Amino acid sequence: MDTEYxxxxxxxxxxxxxxxxxxxxxxxxxxxxKGPWTEEEDSLLINYVNVHGEGHWNSxxxxxxxxxxxxxxxxxxLNYLRPNVRRGNITLHEQLLILExxxxxxxxxxxxxxxxxxxxxNEIKNYWRTRVLKQAKQLKCDxxxxxxxxxxxxxxxxxxxxxxxxxxxxGHSQTTMFSNTQAHTEPCVTIPTMLSVPSSDSMSYxxxxxxxxxxxxxxxxxxxxxxxxxxILEPKDYSGVQVVEPSNDFGGxxxxxxxxxxxxxxxxxxxx
DNA sequence: AAGGAGGTCAACCGCTGGATG
DNA sequence: CCATCCAGCGGTTGACCTCCT
Numbered sequence: 443m444d445t446e447y448x449x450x451x452x453x454x455x456x457x458x459x460x461x462x463x464x465x466x467x468x469x470x471x472x473x474x475x476k477g478p479w480t481e482e483e484d485s486l487l488i489n490y491v492n493v494h495g496e497g498h499w500n501s502x503x504x505x506x507x508x509x510x511x512x513x514x515x516x517x518x519x520l521n522y523l524r525p526n527v528r529r530g531n532i533t534l535h536e537q538l539l540i541l542e543x544x545x546x547x548x549x550x551x552x553x554x555x556x557x558x559x560x561x562x563x564n565e566i567k568n569y570w571r572t573r574v575l576k577q578a579k580q581l582k583c584d585x586x587x588x589x590x591x592x593x594x595x596x597x598x599x600x601x602x603x604x605x606x607x608x609x610x611x612x613g614h615s616q617t618t619m620f621s622n623t624q625a626h627t628e629p630c631v632t633i634p635t636m637l638s639v640p641s642s643d644s645m646s647y648x649x650x651x652x653x654x655x656x657x658x659x660x661x662x663x664x665x666x667x668x669x670x671x672x673x674i675l676e677p678k679d680y681s682g683v684q685v686v687e688p689s690n691d692f693g694g695x696x697x698x699x700x701x702x703x704x705x706x707x708x709x710x711x712x713x714x
Numbered sequence: 715a716a717g718g719a720g721g722t723c724a725a726c727c728g729c730t731g732g733a734t735g
Numbered sequence: 736c737c738a739t740c741c742a743g744c745g746g747t748t749g750a751c752c753t754c755c756t
Contacts, residue, residue: 477750478750497742499741499742500740500741500742512741512742513741513742513743516742516743520743549745549746550744550745551744551745552743552744552745563743563744563745567745567746571746571747
């Protein structure tokens, strides 16, 4: 089978093998550079992708003249140079989505990243490790424990929803979500100003405009105190998403304030 | 002003699974 | 069916930055 991919690979290899033989050396013979990228390297990489498209990363050293491994180039492109990459603070909406998706998929960072257009798996992973793991530690909880997961799902996410809604009702746009720094055609997720009340003891409400809902049906969930509502997160559909521009000023707000951590610590102390 | 501690994030490493010969 | 190659993934590291003492 001679797919376009294999044709391209053969083309790359033959280019490497003949025309540029004076300059070509395989990665194993060439001293590959490591560490931070320079502007010059970035523009070489951008030019390469503009001409050859993404992929064929292992041919890049020979073709673009970059003394970087294919892996390194790929990572630089995906996490930094790609036109759609969105940088800056993780918004409350994004935090909520990350928590929700992580509760469902675990450490499937790339899968989670797919639901947050413009965000990279690396960024989400970093967010999780630097914020969520840290707070789990502070709460003396194993981040993978049921205790922590339940707290996130049944207490923290509703609380976050309240925060979002409160911000929205104070004249902020309710549709701030994912937008990229540059023009793109990727869908972005929108959380409409909700819906039914996301209070911590509400039995059910939609998270994403009808897509996700909590329902009281998990028998072994938290069972007492103010977080006694037992719920499960049902699968939701992100297909009805819209592209929107950021327009509120709570996007950079942090969920993990001292006050909130205190609240959680108290809660956990009461319930366990 | 200095330096130590802690946080952030870009980049690297090692592994895995799929594609190909 | 097997060996090899490669892209992609998740975990980890380390440089840099900020804050605190």
